Amino acid sequence: MKRGELYRVAHPGNDPKKFRVFVIVSRQALIDSRFSTVICAPVYTAHDGLASQVAVGADEGLKHDSSIHCDGLVSLPKSILTNYIGMLPSHKLAQLDRALHVALDLRE
Numbered sequence: 001m002k003r004g005e006l007y008r009v010a011h012p013g014n015d016p017k018k019f020r021v022f023v024i025v026s027r028q029a030l031i032d033s034r035f036s037t038v039i040c041a042p043v044y045t046a047h048d049g050l051a052s053q054v055a056v057g058a059d060e061g062l063k064h065d066s067s068i069h070c071d072g073l074v075s076l077p078k079s080i081l082t083n084y085i086g087m088l089p090s091h092k093l094a095q096l097d098r099a100l101h102v103a104l105d106l107r108e
Contacts, residue, residue, distance in 0.1 A: 003028050004088040004096065006043065006060060007081040013074070015042075021085060022076060023056075023068050025100060037075045041068045041096075052103035054095045061086025068096060070103035 005024050012020045022040035024031065031038055047055055047067040054068040062085065088096060100106070 001031050001038070001078065001081065002087070003031060004093045005081075006056075006062070006085040006087070007040075008083040008085055009076065009080055010083075012042075012076070012080075021062065021066070022074070022081070023088065023096070024081070025070075025073065025096065031078075036079070037077050038081070039073055040076050040081075041070050041100075042072045042074065043068050050102075052099050054092060054099050056088070056092065060088060060092065068099065070096070070099040073103070 001024065003024050003026060006021055008019050008021050010019055021043040023043060024038050025041050026038040043056065043066050045064050045066045047053060052070045056062055056068055057065040
């Protein structure tokens with residue numbers, strides 16, 4: 001399991017969809033630890049053009065053009081992240097970092 005991987009999750013919390021794709025955004029040290037959860041960002045087909053969103057699509061293993069919504073971070077058990085879809089390329093990981101900075105209002 002690595003930062004930037006996308007997973008399809010069945011019945012995620014209160015989400016009305018049967019399935020939702022999530023991308024892991026936790027730091028690698030946490031992912032590799034014995035901690036049972038990781039922080040993930042949901043992927044939606046809607047893209048509003050916000051600086052806290054990252055456009056993704058078929059190149060990342062998705063069926064539709066979509067976007068990662070960094071304003072909707074959730075903590076998910078590692079045990080439910082079993083349906084691997086794909087991995088963000090390095091340029092998308094850089095965009096994800098920028099979007100997380102915006103969503104969390106972090107200063108450099």
